[in-house]
Every structure is written in C-alpha cells, then in structure tokens.
Amino acid sequence: MRLSTRGHYGLKAMFDLALNYGEHPIPLKSIAERQGISDNYLEQLISVLRKAGLVKSVRGAQGGYILAREPEHINVGEIIRSLEGPIAPVDCVSEVEPSECDQSDFCITRTVWARVRDSIAEVLDSISLADMCRDAEKVKV
Amino acid sequence: MRLSTRGHYGLKAMFDLALNYGEHPIPLKSIAERQGISDNYLEQLISVLRKAGLVKSVRGAQGGYILAREPEHINVGEIIRSLEGPIAPVDCVSEVEPSECDQSDFCITRTVWARVRDSIAEVLDSISLADMCRDAEKVKV
C-alpha cells in the first residue's frame, strides 16, 4: 500500500511552488535542491504536472515554473492522480475504468477496497496547497 | 497507491475461510479454485498467515486450513498488515519504524501522508471477517 516516489516528490515540488508562489517563476533546479530530489528526475514529473494543467512553465533564462492556479484552488488529490493515475487500491475498484472480475464470492472483498479508495480520496481531495501553507506557518511560529 | 496481489488474494482466501468456517479444515486447493488464484502462489501467502497466527493448518489427507479465531475477531487490517507489512503510504509515516527525513520544508507533506495512513487503517481495522460474511448474506437475498 505504497505511493511511488512520483506522487511523493510531485507533492513536495508543488508544495514548494506554493510556498514560493508569486510573480516570478521558480527554476526547477532550486525546487529540486530544496526538496532533495534529483533534478533530472523531477523534470520528468513536472512535465506531467504541466501537461495536466497544474503548473505553467516559463522558458529561457530567468524562467521556471509557477502554479497554474492559486494554491487555494489546487488540491492534493489532483496532484496525486495526475502523477499516479486514478486512485485504486486494486484494479477492480479504480476510480476510472475498473477492471471486471467475475468471482464466485459476490466480491465482498471488492466493497472493502472501494471503502479504502473512498477514504483515501476524501483525505486527498480535502487538502489544498493553501491548507498546507497555513500548516507550515503554524509550525514556523 | 496500489495493493499487491498478496493482500488482495490473502483477503479473498481469509474471506473464503470465513464463509466456510466450521468444524472441518478447508483444503487450500479448493480455496484457490473458488477464488481463482494459483494454488502454488496461495500456498506462500497462507504460510505467512499461519505464521502470523491467523489460520491453523491440519496436515495430511482430509486436512486443510481453519481460521485461528472466530470471524468476528479477525479484522481486515490484521490480514493486510501480515501480508503487506505496516501501513505506510510513504516510508516516513510507516506505522512501524518510520524512516527519518530531514527536509527543509518542515515536512508538511508528511502530515498529509500520515492522515492518509490513518484513514486507511481506520477503514481496515473497522471491518471484521464476520462483517464481510453478513454483507455476503445481504447480497444473496
């Protein structure tokens, strides 16, 4: 029941962008450094986030990345889904295109995984980047 | 955010044993057949469940497996943990021996994963095999 580093690193990067949200784009290299991630690898991940419409890029010198929306309007669920795919503890309860399984037991186990899926989704969808920034403020003080 | 087949199959097998709970041990082959699992593979999994004290085995002809406790007193969380290890979306919030990470962001992302972990655990620990059997009854009628 583990997240891959894609989602893990991706959220770190997005949170970093939220903390540094403003006029100027943030170069990927500085995000990678602060968050302790290989910048070559992070490049791949942020490319996915860009294609998903969660960040905007500015090319050239002095370029970098900015959140595509205000931190208040980006939630963790979106970030994780874009990097890890639909939430699905097992395939047959995927949020998108669940696979069929015709088992003899009326698939009661399936309902267990559906409940797990929903509880994960509920947590992730309820937390925005702005929420996380507020939490960070609290910790600082 | 996926479970491996270990937990998936393991729960199916335990549920099968719960549905067939009684005097007689259930041979592994019949569980595997009903649940559509390779019996060689299931053998590995049930061996873990036995060592975890969740099932008892009876060797020899007419042998098989029985739940070590009544279905009411075995919950899904125990089964999953014994097969998949501690619940931990990411290592640094593992239920057991969380790994250290000294990042610059006060690890607010960490608190997100802790909440996910807790919500998964809450669901899994709240469902017993007996609950699942009752659900199965409802579906039948």
Added chain:
DNA sequence: TTTAAATCCAACTATTTTACTCGGGATTTA
C-alpha cells in the same frame, strides 16, 4: 500397509515497475 490427499519448504525465474541518468535541442534574457 499401501496409497492418495494434503501441508510444508526452499529455491528458482520471468516480467514489470521503479527511479533514475544521459544527451541534445529549443527558447529567452542579459
């Protein structure tokens, strides 16, 4: 007492996934 039905166990393996790295091209600012 033999046979067949079972569990038990350890080692092997093919495939897939993960977590990267690498090299080069395109774009923009100073």
Added chain:
DNA sequence: TAAATCCCGAGTAAAATAGTTGGATTTAAA
C-alpha cells in the same frame, strides 16, 4: 552571443512482483 532554463526521448540498473518447480513430510482412508 553566452548563459540559463525548459523540453523531450531514449536508455538502464536494481528491485519488486507474481508466480513456478520440485521434493519432503504428515495423515486419513482403502
């Protein structure tokens, strides 16, 4: 024009996954 930066596709080593295989042991029943 040089430097900083994003963009993109291909390659790769290591680990995890999902099994398979072969044989030893135990026990009930014929």
